[in-house]
Amino acid sequence: MRTRQSNDSRTTAGIVALVAVALLIGGAFAGLVLEGARDPSGALAAFDGYLLRVARFTLWQALLSTLLSVAPALLVARALSRHPGFPGRRLILQLFTVPLALPAIVAALGVLALYGHAGYFAHVLGKLGGGEWSGIYGLSGILIAHVFFNLPLATRLFLEALGTVPADQWRLASQLGIGARPAFRLIEWPALRSALPGVAGLVFMLCITSFTIVLTLGGGPAATTLEVAIYHSLRFDFDPARAVVLTLLQIGLTFVVVTALTRLGANTVGDANLPVAPRRYLSAGKVEAVLNAGLIVLALLFVAGPMVAIVLAGREADLGRLAGEDAVRRATLTSAGLAFLSALLAVALSLSLIAARRALALRRRAGSAMSLLEHATDTGAGFVLVVPPIVVGAGWFLALRNVTDVFAVAPVMVVAVNAVMAMPFAIRAVRPAYDAASERHERLCLALGISGWNRLRLVDWPSLRRPLATGFAFAMALSLGDLGVIALFGSDSVQTLPYLLLARMGSYRTADAAGLALLLGLVCLILVVAADWMGREAKA
Amino acid sequence: MRSLLSQLVLATGLVSLLAGVGPAEAKDKLTVYTYESFTADWGPGPAVKKEFEAECGCDLEFVSVADGVALLNRVKLEGVGTKADVVLGLDTNLTADAKASGLFAPHGAIADLNVPGGWKDDTFVPFDYGYFAVVYDTEKLKSPPKSLKELVEGSGADKIVIQDPRTSTPGLGLLLWVKSVYGDKAPEAWAKLKSKVLTVTPGWSEAYGLFTKGEAPMVLSYTTSPAYHMVAENTARYQAASFEEGEYLQIEVAGITKTGAKNPLAEKFIAFMSGPKFQDVIPETNWMFPAGKTDKPLNPAFDRLVKPTKTLLFSPEEVAANRKAWVDEWLAAMSK
Numbered sequence: 001m002r003t004r005q006s007n008d009s010r011t012t013a014g015i016v017a018l019v020a021v022a023l024l025i026g027g028a029f030a031g032l033v034l035e036g037a038r039d040p041s042g043a044l045a046a047f048d049g050y051l052l053r054v055a056r057f058t059l060w061q062a063l064l065s066t067l068l069s070v071a072p073a074l075l076v077a078r079a080l081s082r083h084p085g086f087p088g089r090r091l092i093l094q095l096f097t098v099p100l101a102l103p104a105i106v107a108a109l110g111v112l113a114l115y116g117h118a119g120y121f122a123h124v125l126g127k128l129g130g131g132e133w134s135g136i137y138g139l140s141g142i143l144i145a146h147v148f149f150n151l152p153l154a155t156r157l158f159l160e161a162l163g164t165v166p167a168d169q170w171r172l173a174s175q176l177g178i179g180a181r182p183a184f185r186l187i188e189w190p191a192l193r194s195a196l197p198g199v200a201g202l203v204f205m206l207c208i209t210s211f212t213i214v215l216t217l218g219g220g221p222a223a224t225t226l227e228v229a230i231y232h233s234l235r236f237d238f239d240p241a242r243a244v245v246l247t248l249l250q251i252g253l254t255f256v257v258v259t260a261l262t263r264l265g266a267n268t269v270g271d272a273n274l275p276v277a278p279r280r281y282l283s284a285g286k287v288e289a290v291l292n293a294g295l296i297v298l299a300l301l302f303v304a305g306p307m308v309a310i311v312l313a314g315r316e317a318d319l320g321r322l323a324g325e326d327a328v329r330r331a332t333l334t335s336a337g338l339a340f341l342s343a344l345l346a347v348a349l350s351l352s353l354i355a356a357r358r359a360l361a362l363r364r365r366a367g368s369a370m371s372l373l374e375h376a377t378d379t380g381a382g383f384v385l386v387v388p389p390i391v392v393g394a395g396w397f398l399a400l401r402n403v404t405d406v407f408a409v410a411p412v413m414v415v416a417v418n419a420v421m422a423m424p425f426a427i428r429a430v431r432p433a434y435d436a437a438s439e440r441h442e443r444l445c446l447a448l449g450i451s452g453w454n455r456l457r458l459v460d461w462p463s464l465r466r467p468l469a470t471g472f473a474f475a476m477a478l479s480l481g482d483l484g485v486i487a488l489f490g491s492d493s494v495q496t497l498p499y500l501l502l503a504r505m506g507s508y509r510t511a512d513a514a515g516l517a518l519l520l521g522l523v524c525l526i527l528v529v530a531a532d533w534m535g536r537e538a539k540a
Numbered sequence: 541m542r543s544l545l546s547q548l549v550l551a552t553g554l555v556s557l558l559a560g561v562g563p564a565e566a567k568d569k570l571t572v573y574t575y576e577s578f579t580a581d582w583g584p585g586p587a588v589k590k591e592f593e594a595e596c597g598c599d600l601e602f603v604s605v606a607d608g609v610a611l612l613n614r615v616k617l618e619g620v621g622t623k624a625d626v627v628l629g630l631d632t633n634l635t636a637d638a639k640a641s642g643l644f645a646p647h648g649a650i651a652d653l654n655v656p657g658g659w660k661d662d663t664f665v666p667f668d669y670g671y672f673a674v675v676y677d678t679e680k681l682k683s684p685p686k687s688l689k690e691l692v693e694g695s696g697a698d699k700i701v702i703q704d705p706r707t708s709t710p711g712l713g714l715l716l717w718v719k720s721v722y723g724d725k726a727p728e729a730w731a732k733l734k735s736k737v738l739t740v741t742p743g744w745s746e747a748y749g750l751f752t753k754g755e756a757p758m759v760l761s762y763t764t765s766p767a768y769h770m771v772a773e774n775t776a777r778y779q780a781a782s783f784e785e786g787e788y789l790q791i792e793v794a795g796i797t798k799t800g801a802k803n804p805l806a807e808k809f810i811a812f813m814s815g816p817k818f819q820d821v822i823p824e825t826n827w828m829f830p831a832g833k834t835d836k837p838l839n840p841a842f843d844r845l846v847k848p849t850k851t852l853l854f855s856p857e858e859v860a861a862n863r864k865a866w867v868d869e870w871l872a873a874m875s876k
Contacts, residue, residue, distance in 0.1 A: 015829065047870075048868065049872050050868065050871050050872050050875055053872075053876065054875065054876045057875075117755055118755075134699075134738075137738075137739055153778070198716040217738045219740070220737070220739055220873040220874065221740065221871055222734070222742040222874060222875050222876070224875060232706065235610075235613075236610065236706040236707050236742070237613065237867070238613035238614075238616055238617050238704045389833070401617055401618075401619070402619070404621075405618060405621060406617070408617075491603075492603055506741075506742065506746055526603065
């Protein structure tokens with residue numbers, strides 16, 4: 001009796017969470033379909049040359065970004081794996097995780113501060129190009145920013161793949177005195193090749209759904225992707241028919257890419273578990289060692305450059321005046337409040353899904369197949385990553401505009417969409433701890449008749465506290481840095497820090513923007529470092 | 541007992557809630573949607589707000605968006621539920637479209653308007669006018685283009701910053717200017733001009749900010765822009781180029797929404813807008829020609845500006861019928 005009751009409360013929580021997520025995504029789709037049905041001829045007319053060009057550019061920039069990120073990453077990962085004792089190797093690898101934590105708008109600003117028309121390198125670049133440096137707005141800017149994000153990510157994933165090479169193979173190679181080239185062909189390449197489709201697919205997916213980078217560095221209609229075009233069609237032209245068509249096209253495109261990705265077995269969350277213990281079986285030759293060192297240093301400079309630029313440019317800003325400004329204070333409070341609520345919701349949704357999944361798994365007899373519900377609580381959450389925030393935002397924007405003032409619902413939309421987007425990451429942080437705790441305490445709770453809220457508070461809380469905090473901090477960082485939803489729903493009355501940052505960039509108050517970027521970047525970095533630290537402690 | 545207590549608490553809560561709302565409601569409020577450069581610290585907004593609030597004893601709230609076209613889109617998007625009583629900052633290229641939306645109400649009698657070509661419109665009232673022009677930096681550009689054709693087809697590599705016609709009235713103005721000179725050949729003209737465009741900004745203020753920061757030697761602005769630099773900065777460094785084909789006219793207007801038709805302050809504001817207190821502020825804050833009577837004469841700097849040899853203007857109906865097609869044409873040319 002007891003078992004059923006306790007299981008039911010957990011299952012109910014899971015169902016509530018699933019319904020909430022389904023409502024958010026389904027509501028967006030309903031908004032799109034209804035809008036399309038209202039004006040089918042307009043939607044048909046929106047299939048024009050512009051749409052095709054935007055779709056082509058979306059694919060083209062994603063393809064180039066993937067090539068430029070993945071090919072060098074292969075070499076850098078190999079160089080790093082060949083030199084386990086490279087000075088500062090650990091630090092470099094840690095630095096390579098920073099771009100993941102930086103909000104895209106902050107990174108975009110760092111890239112501009114370095115390579116832009118008035119950037120730190122403008123003088124040198126102008127001389128190299130012979131004449132005045134014209135800046136990097138357009139495809140080049142988009143590519144630089146995408147490589148800044150994805151080269152370190154791909155490097156770490158390839159390094160992880162190289163770490164899976166059995167030590168025996170290396171020992172054997174070393175005993176046989178195999179040279180660098182055959183070693184690469186026989187040992188490293190097979191490991192890298194098996195990881196390649198997954199890594200390339202992940203990077204391609206990230207670039208195809210990139211919004212902020214293209215919005216801030218695109219610089220005009222020539223360099224527009226589908227997501228930015230969706231934003232333009234809602235906030236610039238107010239052309240709902242075009243918005244519907246663009247959004248459907250984006251969904252179709254991401255769906256195709258993700259389907260292909262799952263076939264290729266990609267790691268869609270993009271997390272690398274790097275082996276800590278250094279191993280050295282093959283010593284590299286002198287020429288190779290120099291080449292490798294050069295490669296590593298180049299990659300390091302490329303990744304560290306924009307970060308240094310953010311700090312330098314931020315320090316030039318009048319931080320005192322900024323902190324005293326009313327708009328900045330309000331945006332900071334709004335951002336903090338919304339990110340806090342969004343993280344809370346993300347963690348609550350995740351916990352509900354995790355508990356329900358565990359309860360369903362316990363109830364299921366050994367050997368029998370998973371029910372649809374269990375499947376949904378298990379892998380269903382990951383699917384929200386397929387639907388970009390802009391798409392969900394656009395759907396709700398269209399659905400709500402006939403019912404209410406869309407700009408007044410901005411806080412609700414930001415909290416809900418960001419919470420759901422952060423959910424897969426929070427689930428990953430919490431699920432192992434929850435399942436382990438359940439393994440230990442399930443029988444005890446059953447015997448003592450503890451269930452529901454009391455169980456969560458007395459039994460599960462002590463072992464879940466840390467992983468929950470990890471998930472919370474990570475979700476908060478994601479939500480703090482997001483520009484997608486607020487770009488659609490933001491207005492004079494509801495502004496977050498990224499929105500204000502975009503406005504200041506837009507009106508070319510560069511120093512203000514740099515100051516705000518430094519602030520936002522630091523807060524997000526601290527949150528992610530804290531999340532990582534708590535996660536490690538929890539595992540230890 | 542308990543339920544009595546809770547009812548009491550509820551009642552006092554309600555009363556205090558009402559009391560809290562009371563005073564704020566007592567002061568009448570007028571909401572005006574406009575574009576960003578109007579409400580900027582250096583724009584007409586602050587002075588207009590002060591003068592009108594003193595006259596009406598009410599609250600005047602400005603809500604601003606990037607530029608004039610975005611303004612119309614915002615109101616269309618909000619529909620009949622819009623909070624705007626008055627929309628200020630559309631131009632004649634948008635009035636037919638705005639009227640067709642059915643969101644605007646006719647205005648009352650207005651006296652003493654003075655705009656080129658005269659004024660007859662039952663819904664919108666002009667508050668200023670000006671001529672679009674390419675403004676250039678004399679320190680960077682020794683021989684500015686003498687015609688639109690030279691700007692488009694000339695071999696010079698000098699960059700220009702323009703605005704997006706989907707959000708900005710100057711951006712739309714340039715599009716119509718090119719259309720009135722090139723007609724059906726406009727897409728080819730845009731394809732040629734594209735290489736000289738440094739960037740396309742959503743509104744006028746961003747473009748002009750880029751220009752004065754020295755990012756580009758030319759910007760699309762108004763013949764009146766140099767007056768600002770002459771009066772406020774005492775410099776003749778920035779000048780408007782005079783084009784052989786003539787300049788495109790912009791008449792900026794305001795209108796009362798259906799929401800505003802229920803608010804007596806809206807009608808008052810439109811009358812105030814056409815009067816000298818508002819009109820006196822316009823020339824040296826919005827840097828445009830006043831559309832109504834002023835109390836003080838124009839600054840002599842306005843006499844030293846480029847005078848259009850010919851005035852270009854499409855009728856509101858023509859623009860309304862073709863705007864989407866022409867903007868799509870522009871998008872297609874610019875996205876190639």
